[in-house]
Amino acid sequence: MDTKRCAYCHKLLRADTQICSRCGHSTLDKRRKASLKETSYPSLPAASPHRLGHYSGLHPEDQPYQSSFIAVQRPAPRADVREAVEEGESADDDIQVSAPRLPHAKEPERILLPTVPVAVEDEPTHIRVRSHGQQEVDDGHEMSHRHEQQGSAVATTMPRRALRTRKLALEQLEYPERPVRITGPIGPDTSREPHYLIRIFLTLSVLFFLLASGLLAFIFIKTRTVSASPVLSVNPSILRVNDTFVLSGRDFDANTLVKFTHDSTNEVVLDAKQQPLTAFTDSRGDFSVQIVVPATWVTGEHSIHATDDAQELSRSAAITVEAPSSTPPQLKLLTPSLDLGVGRAGTTSSGQVTLSNAGGGQLTWQAASDAAWLTALPTDNSYVFSGSTLVNVTVNRSHLVAKPYMGHITFSQHGSNNTVKLTVTMGVKAAPAALNVSPSSLTFSATTTQNVPVQSITLQNSGGQTLNWQAAATTNDGAKWLYVNQASGSITPRSSQTLSVTVQAGQLAVGSYQGTITLSGGASASLPVFLTVVAPGTLVISSTSLTFQSFTGQAVASQTLTLQNSGGQSLDWSATTMTDNATNWLSVAPSSGTIAQGGQVTVNVAISSASFKAGAYQGMLAISSGGSSKSIPVSLTLTTPPAAVISVQGSSLNFTTTQGNDPLPQDFTITNTGNATLNWVATESGNGATFAPLSLTSGSLAPQTNAVISVAPTVSSYTPSTLTSTITIADSDSGSTVASQKLPLTITITSQAAIGVAPQTNFSLDTTNSTQDVTITNTGTATLNWTATTQVSAPTSSTSGSAGTGTPTSGSTASASLAGTPSPVGGSWLAVSVSSGTLAPGQSVVLQIACNGAGLITGTYQGQIILSDSDAGTTVQSRTIYVTFIV
Structure with missing residues (x-):
């Protein structure tokens, strides 16, 4: 078969084809030579429409009669060619029809022939030929068929011969002398799809997503979570100089440095080493520090400022520093009761109470608990305070049964009978039910002809509540050969129950089988069951x-x-x-x-x-x-x-006191460091149980637990001496081989002198020169080294009158020895004959008190003579003689 190519789009066509089915150009030879303008096309062929670069007909898929078409994108016609067509240069041979450039994304299914005007003889009649073969005649005016399309147009030539083959009626017609150019589309009217806009949109979307993700990651990783409302609190808030208070912060920035200042001057708060006080917050932004009120702080309200370094965020709290009272110290408990809640056995809970001093001076306190699970300790490790102090109260629920508990802590003031009592309540709840299964697996061996012996499993409830359990048996092969005699039940705390497990291998072939008994309740457990069926x-x-x-x-x-x-x-x-x-x-x-x-x-x-x-x-x-x-x-x-082991904390107990006084109690701890329960008993040698009774004399300790025993001597009625005894801690079980432990106990009672004054301690003198004798006696059991000092004051009035007694306010203090006649010791008018001396137990000395009014103006003078022990560190009570001298 002969073929040829289109001169414009290079489409492979049959040799007798007159119009290209792709681009619509005529394939017939021209009857005259075209002008230079018409033929000045580029010598190189147009770009190939194929991605691989070949032209139509050179690829195996390009066959002459293929049903699909590949669109060719042609360049726009040159301006000189388009002008030549419009001027009718080719009117004798061809009709120029403009058509839009075909998009190469879609092939036309058929070729639409343009509308062609045809003149019949001299009549002004125009015939429009449609692509489907119909014709239409219009009288009077020329018709043009135009379609507005985007893109450039390509000139398409259609010879008259091709039109006459379409319709016999058109064979006798001739072209008009003045051709009409008709513009119309060759293919369907389609526009290029804006794929580049979609690509740009997708690219921008991806870039925006990456940018947003990076910003969010930076915010979440680099930004710390800060609470909206940090809180700063103090406890206690009313204090005195040298008292300790706890400053607590909550919801600050996590893991950051906090600095502290006070008052409007923002002076730095110092710690015990006189360094700036700082604290680090924990992961929740909380912190707690102890601050001692320094002596430089004046009475009144003070502001404490805590500043977060990371955020430069500051919060303040106020305390009030009170002036010391002139009344004696008096212990006071602000909260009479404390509830520490309910917890499981083995847990501990703590709370705080505030002790205050309703009087003046410093107060020394101690605490005693009536329950072994209840303890109280100061937060600052000091039992001395002036205004108020915090006490940590702790309960230990170890080895306690589940029920409510109540205990008391008695706070006592040293040197006073004043006591306050704190009631502490808490509860112990039972541990949840816990399922333990033994053994961990079952193994059966069976034959197809004999029954397999029954095996048992034990369910134990090791918790503190009733266990409701369920059992289910399953097999890997789906056959029903594994059975449990009970599907559910209940087990009380610390109890157990036995289940029977049977297998029926009569219908099983020789081989190995596996099943599972699933137990639930408290905690789930799976018990594997292995069955071997032998021949x-x-x-x-x-x-x-x-x-x-x-x-x-x-x-x-x-x-x-x-x-x-x-x-x-x-x-x-x-x-x-x-x-x-x-x-x-x-x-x-x-x-x-x-x-x-x-x-x-x-x-x-x-x-x-x-x-x-x-x-x-x-x-x-x-x-x-x-x-x-x-x-x-x-x-x-x-x-x-397993065996118990007794361990005693400390090597000895030593007490020291003076005659007539009981020493403070002391504690010691016994611990069972073994791996068996210890039933212990405590005994004292001699009559130690009489003068040094123990708070506990027996008990039971589980492994790795301890007990605290308090020793409170009662020796106020004993004479000066040294009392000794030995505390023995032993295993009370008969036949036990546990080694006992001994703890020596020593109580030293020292003698002490006492000052006695007779006949009176208050008297008046109303003459110019007056004397009176006073007898000083050592009523104690130790040697008394005594001294006498005087204090006088200015006259309170200038009117003489009768003698009386009173208490001086202040004055000078001095002492001197007088030989023979009295000499002024404490001033110009009051003197004693002897200012110091030594008295053995029971001995006495007579002092002469003299008042000399020479040179004094008339009035009432007050004075006092203080008799005290001159030895340092003694507790001998001094005596005071008050003197009123009227001149």
């Missing part, structure tokens, strides 16, 4: 392993194995033993025998380990039958027997 005539052993456990030095209980013949004839068997050391500690009896059809024999496996040390030992029991052997591993574990 008749094989040896079945009741257990695949043996485990022995015992204590060193004690006999190990033997175990048994059942050998069963599941076959149809007798079975000969023999057993041998092997151990991992040279000692033959494993034995079996009998070691051989014959098992009749369907019969069984029991083999006793014994252990001889009397001389063995604690440790793990391995052995092997091999049972042979019918040319095959089965090995049963044997493990032996020996441990040291």
